[in-house]
Amino acid sequence: MAAGRIHPTALVAPGAQLADDVEIGPYTIIGEHVAIGTGTTVGAHAVITGHTRIGARNRIFHFVSLGEAPQDKKYADEPTRLEIGDDNVIREFCTFNTGTVQDRGVTTLGSHNWIMAYVHIAHDCVVGDHTIFANNASLAGHAEVGDWAILGGFTGVHQFCKVGAHVMTGISSVVFKDIPPFVMASGQPAAPHGLNSEGLKRRGFSADALAALKRAYRILYREGNTVAEAQARLEPLAATHAEVRQLLDFLARAERGIIR
Secondary structure: OOHHHEOOOOEEOOOOEEOOOOEEOOOOEEOOOEEEOOOOEEOOOOEEOOEEEEOOOOEEOOOOEEEEOOOOOOOOOOOOEEEEOOOOEEOOOOEEEOOOOOOOOEEEEOOOOEEOOOOEEOOOOEEOOOOEEOOOOEEOOOOEEOOOOEEOOOOEEOOOOEEOOOOEEOOOOEEOOEEOOOEEEEOOOOEEEEEOHHHHHHOOOOHHHHHHHHHHHHHHHHOOOOHHHHHHHHHHHHOOOHHHHHHHHHHHOOOOOEOO
């Protein structure tokens, strides 16, 4: 690594693996078991520790804490991990913890995510690609967030909950149950408020796909069906529309039940 890219006040452990062009800001601490990929920049006063692997071209701002021990009383210093993909923006005061051996042992953030200030991602969470977490959105342990989901500011997701792909939540939403893909949700507790049609249009979903998803939403939420009844009625539609199949697959995995 070019020494000029590490501020002289930063503390980088000898065992850390940093690509030659990684930039480390003033007073930042990089731990022994950290690996950081090419093109990544880390701001001032950040702490990156634990068994943490960060990919390429991430922009990590000041005062973040990545890879610290999970906030779980069962944690007993096992060498669990945090893995972050490529091309993410992680803003000030974010906290991402490593996993626990009681689950998958790794907390995962994918690629191309936009993570605003004060976001917390707890142990064993799985976050996909192209998500947006607005300020103070938080995931409790073991939560999952699918690709292209948008969490409004101060959204809180209960442990073990799943947020489907292309979901959008309103500000201060409290998520106690799973949110199916493509749905807009808000409230305390969060409730469904229609299909995320505008977001899907912006991402290039065809008119035919949107029509099928609107029909699926009506079956699931507007026609008085139980979830089991809705699943049975959605099967023929899923046979011809991959998006509806994605919705059905999510329902089959919704262990906490879905928002209603």
